[in-house]
Amino acid sequence: MKKVYIIANWKSHKTESEAKEWYRIFVDSLENTNIENKEIIICPPFILLPLLKSLITDSNSFIKLGAQDVSPFEQGAYTGEVNAAQIKEYADYVIIGHSERRNNFQEDDKLLEEKVKQANKANLSVIYCIQGKDTSVPENISLVAYEPVFAIGSGHPDTPENAEDVAQAKKQRYAYTLIYGGSVSPQNVAGFINMTNIEGVLVGTDCLKPEIFAEIVKNA
Numbered sequence: 001m002k003k004v005y006i007i008a009n010w011k012s013h014k015t016e017s018e019a020k021e022w023y024r025i026f027v028d029s030l031e032n033t034n035i036e037n038k039e040i041i042i043c044p045p046f047i048l049l050p051l052l053k054s055l056i057t058d059s060n061s062f063i064k065l066g067a068q069d070v071s072p073f074e075q076g077a078y079t080g081e082v083n084a085a086q087i088k089e090y091a092d093y094v095i096i097g098h099s100e101r102r103n104n105f106q107e108d109d110k111l112l113e114e115k116v117k118q119a120n121k122a123n124l125s126v127i128y129c130i131q132g133k134d135t136s137v138p139e140n141i142s143l144v145a146y147e148p149v150f151a152i153g154s155g156h157p158d159t160p161e162n163a164e165d166v167a168q169a170k171k172q173r174y175a176y177t178l179i180y181g182g183s184v185s186p187q188n189v190a191g192f193i194n195m196t197n198i199e200g201v202l203v204g205t206d207c208l209k210p211e212i213f214a215e216i217v218k219n220a
């Protein structure tokens with residue numbers, strides 16, 4: 001059985017009490033589910049990382065944490081930024097290059113490269129989002145998420161065959177672990193995971209309800 005990554009991107013959602021409730025229901029829903037080959041990664045807003053870390057520790061869970069962004073700078077006078085070393089205290093992963101950051105916050109390849117450098121320095125594993133075959137990937141990236149913009153939050157996923165095609169094209173250049181994101185649901189997740197070169201999913205909308213995200217984990 002191949003190892004699969006199942007990543008929840010909460011985006012800018014949830015308060016502390018909602019996060020606690022989500023976690024309780026998610027863990028309950030997964031009781032008796034074999035998750036041996038599954039790397040489950042929750043990416044909440046920064047402010048909820050400490051809470052989730054303590055919930056995970058208290059429940060002895062294998063669930064991992066990721067941040068949704070990282071500062072392109074070291075610690076210092078950068079108002080509003082959260083740096084890689086700070087994130088590393090709570091998380092093992094960080095998402096870089098999501099199209100919502102590229103489009104809403106004008107993040108370009110140069111800036112993304114700085115973020116990757118910072119993440120590498122702090123030993124954070126990067127989940128690097130690309131929007132198509134032609135999106136460039138910086139050095140030292142092993143986990144790449146193919147996330148076509150039309151599929152994000154639209155309810156219209158790409159086809160598993162197209163995702164496989166992108167995965168194959170990217171893997172010709174480097175032995176990336178390739179995952180798919182964009183309107184992943186409990187109904188369509190297996191179609192992606194069954195593709196030879198797709199090794200996981202990045203989930204937005206359908207991770208917000210814990211029962212639905214648990215279904216995705218079960219079906220993956």
Ligand code: PGA
Binds near residue numbers: 151154184203206
């Ligand atoms: P979606 O979001 O599942 O709502 O399409 C995926 C993502 O943006 O990572």
